[in-house]
Amino acid sequence: MTVSREDIAAFVDGELSVEQEGQIAAAIAADPDLQGQVEAHRALKERLSGHFAPIAEEPVPDALAALLVPKQAEVVDFSAAKRRSTTSRAIPRWGWVAGPALAASLALAVFLPRSGTPDGYADEQLARVLDTRLVAEQVQDADTRILLSFRNYQGDFCRAFSNTEASGIACRDAEGWKLEALGKARDEAGTDYRMAGASEGDLLARAQQMADGPALDAAAEAQARENGWLVAQ
Amino acid sequence: MDETGAIIRLIHGRQKTLNPSFEQDLLAMLPRLRRFAVGLCGNSADGDDLCQMSIERALANRDKWQDGSRLDSWMYRIMRNLWIDEGRASTRRRETFAAEDAGLSVGGEGAQESAVELSMVDRAMQKLPEEQREAVLLVMVEGYAYKEAAEIVGCPVGTLNSRLVRGRDALLELLGEKA
Numbered sequence: 080m081t082v083s084r085e086d087i088a089a090f091v092d093g094e095l096s097v098e099q100e101g102q103i104a105a106a107i108a109a110d111p112d113l114q115g116q117v118e119a120h121r122a123l124k125e126r127l128s129g130h131f132a133p134i135a136e137e138p139v140p141d142a143l144a145a146l147l148v149p150k151q152a153e154v155v156d157f158s159a160a161k162r163r164s165t166t167s168r169a170i171p172r173w174g175w176v177a178g179p180a181l182a183a184s185l186a187l188a189v190f191l192p193r194s195g196t197p198d199g200y201a202d203e204q205l206a207r208v209l210d211t212r213l214v215a216e217q218v219q220d221a222d223t224r225i226l227l228s229f230r231n232y233q234g235d236f237c238r239a240f241s242n243t244e245a246s247g248i249a250c251r252d253a254e255g256w257k258l259e260a261l262g263k264a265r266d267e268a269g270t271d272y273r274m275a276g277a278s279e280g281d282l283l284a285r286a287q288q289m290a291d292g293p294a295l296d297a298a299a300e301a302q303a304r305e306n307g308w309l310v311a312q
Numbered sequence: 313m314d315e316t317g318a319i320i321r322l323i324h325g326r327q328k329t330l331n332p333s334f335e336q337d338l339l340a341m342l343p344r345l346r347r348f349a350v351g352l353c354g355n356s357a358d359g360d361d362l363c364q365m366s367i368e369r370a371l372a373n374r375d376k377w378q379d380g381s382r383l384d385s386w387m388y389r390i391m392r393n394l395w396i397d398e399g400r401a402s403t404r405r406r407e408t409f410a411a412e413d414a415g416l417s418v419g420g421e422g423a424q425e426s427a428v429e430l431s432m433v434d435r436a437m438q439k440l441p442e443e444q445r446e447a448v449l450l451v452m453v454e455g456y457a458y459k460e461a462a463e464i465v466g467c468p469v470g471t472l473n474s475r476l477v478r479g480r481d482a483l484l485e486l487l488g489e490k491a
Contacts, residue, residue: 135343
């Protein structure tokens, strides 16, 4: 049989089926010229892998590794993390709510009342979204997205939201939607994919701290909306 | 009502953007990615630049990575595409410099055996057309099966195979290991 260059390469790379391999091996065994080719391919492979191996042994430059070091803790399992935080009373890891006063005041400026809304409460526009929008129903690219709804330790309904101007958590009391936490604006860099929002991660961590139990599911949210987000007596 | 299930689903939708194992997995494969990048570019400065661009592209597009598919193949494909798209100009620049360097260093060779050896392989690799170089690196250095390498490159297996064989034959010729 004739053995092609492709056959030799595939033989050396272990890419042939058992049957093909047997045939090629037999042909090689009978032909010193083919044996030489196999040897040359094996030597080349060793030389190349030996040549490039040290690069993978080197320490990775810090600048590259730094790109991949997570910037904050993540929310993976809400309820498990919740259990941990209630038992250990860990220091809250979100610094942003108490954090840079400047950022907070910038964010506050967005939500502070334009008219008729008490201090520290969501303005009309935001309140309308908080009143009506359900997580399950909202469109992906809504201006203001509701991340999740939950009940806090006082039993009030709270909702984490984010939009292009700011993000935060608001809890419904008798007065309206009280802003309990404010974060950064949503990153709008891409429309076809969403950036890993540092602000959303923080927000979910914060929600986890505040929540007395798991987030509301779609049915519970719908029920809460029906009751005007006020706790049924 | 299964509220725990609901929150898990709710959080799950966000998990890809928050899941730290994405970064950790990338970090773990970074040494290999650098090796591939340096192999493609022919020097570590350009290789590290390519690595950085690839990581940034991957982080920005993490939503496009399908959970359960191989992250390493996905990363290699990103890197390879960036190299093809953006690397060509710098490759041409470097080849000009490399030619000058080679001219200057004539007579200096042999002083250090290993340095000569390194530069021989590097130069031979840089002489290969891009499509052959990447095929050689993916299979012979990174250890990918033909099928996997073809998926990374985005070509049929047969095409990958023939590029690989041409690249190998050229290298055997250049490195004086022709059978």
